[in-house]
Amino acid sequence: MSVARGVLSRILTQPCVELMAARPIKRLLPRVSFNQTRSWCSDGPIADRAEVRLSRLDGEDNGIVEVLMCRERARNSLGRLFVGQMRELVSSLHHDAAVRVVVFRSLIPGVFCAGADLKERAQMSNPEAELFVHGLRSLMNDIAALPMPTIAAVDGFAVGGGLELALACDLRTAAHSAQMGLIETTRGLLPGAGGSQRLPRTVGFAIAKELIFTGRRVGGKRAAELGLVNQSVPQNQTGDAAHKEALSLAREILPQAPIAVRMAKVAMNRGAEVDISSGMAIEGMCYARLIPTRDRQEGMAAFIEKRPPRYTGE
Template identity: 85%
Template sequence: MAAARGVFAGPIKRLLPRGSFTQTRSWCSHGSVSDKKEVRLNRLEGDDNGIVEVLMCRERARNSLGHVFVGQMRDLVSSLQHDSAVRVLVFRSLIPGVFCAGADLKERAQMSNAEAELFVHGLRSLMNDIAALPMPTIAAVDGFALGGGLELALACDLRTAAHCAQMGLIETTRGLLPGAGGSQRLPRTVGFAVAKELIFTGRRVGGEQAVNLGLVNRSVPQNQTGDAAHREALSLAREILPQAPIAVRMAKVAMNRGAEVDISSGMAIEGMCYARLIPTRDRQEGMAAFIEKRPPRYTGE
């Protein structure tokens, strides 16, 4: 349990909204190449304050995981580790018909064996960092999520998908195996027998089948604007947003850490997380709101 204790080191920070901004989506198709980024943040405002989007837009390469894309994503994820203003994080693509096409095979072909191994090690580390983010994360899969693209979605807590989305760990069709966490996260998501079948065959599944397998939480018909999964992800984020933010984060810690240990140790982790919530003002507010029969007003304190 020594490792588990490290999770709770340090004081609870206030989760109050800080200064926010709204990025327009025109950056994906306008401006010079030099002033565009392949990965950016969009902080929603008004009633959606606290929901933040990770916008992916590597147009010519369908959000494939190249050096620049991965580097920018790593920097962005690092900046969010201690951002208490973010209550829910949504990963979405601005490229029509694709979430993330996986590895950049053109870049990979120029690497030596040692360079390729080092790069994949970095990808695995990035997915671990995404999985370790303290706030709930949602992947909005509007289109293809293949190989590393599906591994990115699997690193998120929740997933929404359009019916027409195509998802698969297709590495065995390229002489490889999933190397950025897919061989570990897919079995934990859909069960070992189903995961083995999908990985051994390299099969792709659509959004409707994915929800039946438990690969995604929600699947919806695609709309005319091609962002049905994103809209559903926002709907899900808006259900999470009103809840006590420290409680949500501690619930994530309890489930993630508990899944790594035996049930007895998991119960101890749950108890430690619960104890962290007892002195919070949000817990007191939750009790007061219940007694007074009104909606709670959580501040993250």
């Protein structure tokens, strides 16, 4: 029980431990203000530097936020500017209670994220490259630590760091035509941004070892069979079938009690890191935090009154 209490205490007081520990490495990553992120990918004087944008949906989709990747000339490869912008954007979401679901998608046809920017990487010294990869790993940890559910919509290639980005999300949708793989061994490397840890936890160790040792790519349909993605759908004429499927999934999550969803994520993610007895204790403490919430009371009242609940996140 004491182990579980210590784990939960860290979760509730330090939700971004990995990111905080990695702050010194930010000297390699450009800092961009949140106001700038809102205009990325749009027409204007900074269009040449536009690589990431945040889009908040409205109307019935209010509460869904999309992270739009648009580094067209480099196929959303993970360069310094891209990573710096993504880091600032993700950081802005951590304490935003209005956000209930985050969808990561690409605006570049046929590609989700092409992985490392090898041209840029070739210009780095060995220490610089090591420091940059450390920063990239901390970014993936920061995405994984977002308190709300995250969905990667893979409508094209997601290789190397691109697949690691998708693996950092809670859920993944893919078009049948998408291609995914951790191909680092074909470049003399191993997955260095969390792939060697998250892929085995997603598909099992035997399959993960096969995919990483061979550097093999798999299509969306096969990825669904392996459990690498939650859903795979035929690509459509507009090339955004996975995005539409991700939105459909987000809309299923949206009406659920947001605090309950967030605490369920904590219970599952942190419970998986400890033995089952400690995991049960973590579950119990997460459950206890929901008892005094207005949302729990609303859920019970809606059930008794036979009406849809109206959750406010309180």
